[in-house]
Amino acid sequence: MTAPGTTWFPPPCDEVMMLPAGREWDAVRTSTAVAEWAFEFLDDSRENSAAIMDAVRGCVYWLMPKGVATRASLTSWQRLRPHVTLITGDPAEHYVGVPPSHRRFGAGLHWRIPRNWSGRYLAHPYQLAAFLAPAVIHIHGPEALTLICPVCDQEVDRATAVKITGRHHPNDPAVSQLTVHPACARTNRKATR
Structure with a gap:
């Protein structure tokens, strides 16, 4: 069964299209190093999705259903900054290069398809955040995650x-x-200092 808002396909074209985040989907961007570590676990998950590889900039994008990540506890995404960026249409328009669905290899923008692909191009935000957090710690160390105060849900200076x-x-x-x-x-x- 497909969750609401999880069905989206790249436009039928032969070239990369610059599409605005926040219209049909939101996006998450991270470094290739963090993404490669997360792929080891995401590939074996039941609800895995494709990701956009940008070898030129050394980053990876996942697209997610519009508004789901911001309605969810923003805390999970705040903790991952600056190593993971949530890209929405607010407050300004941001564009993401989206390759055609058939482009799955090469030096330019292309889709990375997981081993046991679910056929989806939109990721589950909760699952993605859960896999990216340990990936950030593995690549950047335990102090890499932002500390969030459990009382007020704001960032805490260590x-x-x-x-x-x-x-x-x-x-x-x-x-x-x-x-x-x-x-x-x-x-x-x-x-208790």
């Missing part, structure tokens, strides 16, 4: 972050140590 004892979610039965902003720690009055 140099000023403090530890508190609390729950990730109000319904979470387990209390654990959380890394938060100093202001969030004062608000919760549970700072």
